[in-house]
Amino acid sequence: MEASLRQWILPIKLERSSERLSSLGGLVVVEEWARAVGLWEEVDRALKGPKSGRGYPPHEFVQALVWRQHAGGRRREDLRELRAEHEVLGALGLEAVPDAGTVGDWLRRQGRKGAEAIQPISGKLVAPCFEGEEVILEVEATEIEAEKQEAQGTYQHLQGYLPLVGYVDGGCVGHEFREGNQSPGAGILEFAKRCEAAPPAGKRIYFRSDSAAYQAAVIDHYSQPRQVLPASYRTATVATLRWKLYRLAGKLVRHARGGMLQIKADLEKWSLLQSARVCWATLRT
Numbered sequence: 151m152e153a154s155l156r157q158w159i160l161p162i163k164l165e166r167s168s169e170r171l172s173s174l175g176g177l178v179v180v181e182e183w184a185r186a187v188g189l190w191e192e193v194d195r196a197l198k199g200p201k202s203g204r205g206y207p208p209h210e211f212v213q214a215l216v217w218r219q220h221a222g223g224r225r226r227e228d229l230r231e232l233r234a235e236h237e238v239l240g241a242l243g244l245e246a247v248p249d250a251g252t253v254g255d256w257l258r259r260q261g262r263k264g265a266e267a268i269q270p271i272s273g274k275l276v277a278p279c280f281e282g283e284e285v286i287l288e289v290e291a292t293e294i295e296a297e298k299q300e301a302q303g304t305y306q307h308l309q310g311y312l313p314l315v316g317y318v319d320g321g322c323v324g325h326e327f328r329e330g331n332q333s334p335g336a337g338i339l340e341f342a343k344r345c346e347a348a349p350p351a352g353k354r355i356y357f358r359s360d361s362a363a364y365q366a367a368v369i370d371h372y373s374q375p376r377q378v379l380p381a382s383y384r385t386a387t388v389a390t391l392r393w394k395l396y397r398l399a400g401k402l403v404r405h406a407r408g409g410m411l412q413i414k415a416d417l418e419k420w421s422l423l424q425s426a427r428v429c430w431a432t433l434r435t
Contacts, residue, residue: 172238174231180220181243184213187275196267197260210246211256212268217244226250265327273348276321284354288317289342291334291362302331314338316345318355323348334362339371366390382418394419 184190190209197208217239218228232239233247248256257264296310304312312332316324324345338359346355357363357372366383383394399414413420 170238172235172242174217174221174235174239175242177217177220177239177244178242180217181213184216185243189271189275192271192274193268196271197264206246206248206252206256211248211253213245214247214253226253229253262327265325269324273323276318276323276348277350279319279321280349280353281319283352284356285318285349286356286358287323287342287345288358289338289345289363290315290317290359291328293330296330302329304330305334314341316342316348318345318349321348334360335365338363339365339368342368343371383422 190213193209193212194207197212199205199207214229214232217232221228221231223229223231227250229247229250232244233249236244236247239247291312292315293304293306293308294311294313295308298309301309301311303309308330310330312328312330312334314324314326314328314334315322324341326341342357342363349355355372357368359368370383398419401412403410403412413423415423
């Protein structure tokens with residue numbers, strides 16, 4: 151005898167359905183945007199294609215990775231979710247989903263040259279996002295945990311990689327792949343200068359980062375309204391800079407209802423202090 155609804159804990163029947171469903175239907179707007187700006191054509195022109203006519207073209211690898219990223223994926227293995235729903239997602243524009251191993255092989259073949267080739271495309275896509283006369287450039291190291299044998303230990307005591315990523319008003323304008331044991335502060339100013347090329351000319355750029363950028367050269371480069379550090383000081387750490395600038399023998403002499411600080415310093419250091427005082431005075435006007 152068939153059980154009645156009152157015999158179940160919840161008054162619900164289960165039925166099988168052959169309808170094609172997906173939890174990622176919203177990704178159609180990502181695909182429409184990509185096609186509107188001609189993204190996949192740009193990718194095929196920038197990256198090396200297959201040597202035979204049977205391989206995946208570059209844009210099909212990038213398309214799958216872009217969809218995976220927008221779907222919240224963090225690893226190549228997350229492509230399995232797209233593959234499981236490809237029957238539905240294919241109708242929304244997802245042309246193909248290579249398996250995780252094939253994607254990994256393709257990424258290794260592209261290497262650093264492929265990453266560099268894709269950067270101009272990224273810059274072109276985010277350029278229309280820059281509005282106003284002032285923009286904020288933010289540079290940070292992004293920790294990527296990996297189980298690869300050659301992965302190095304990061305300062306967070308994890309095995310992986312530590313690439314630098316630059317953002318301007320939320321849009322990625324630059325990236326530099328780095329080993330996990332490389333210092334985030336090494337070459338950070340040179341990287342930031344390359345990111346400065348993304349916004350249109352004439353924009354005033356403000357810089358934001360963490361303690362990795364707490365360096366005299368970085369502070370000097372982004373000081374407003376003008377630079378004051380001479381070349382011999384720009385490679386010094388902040389601790390060294392404090393010692394060289396502030397640890398000065400001085401004598402205060404009273405003169406004409408005022409005072410004069412007599413310091414023992416060479417001409418370069420004396421000129422630097424004078425330039426700094428002039429610079430700070432302009433901030434009050």
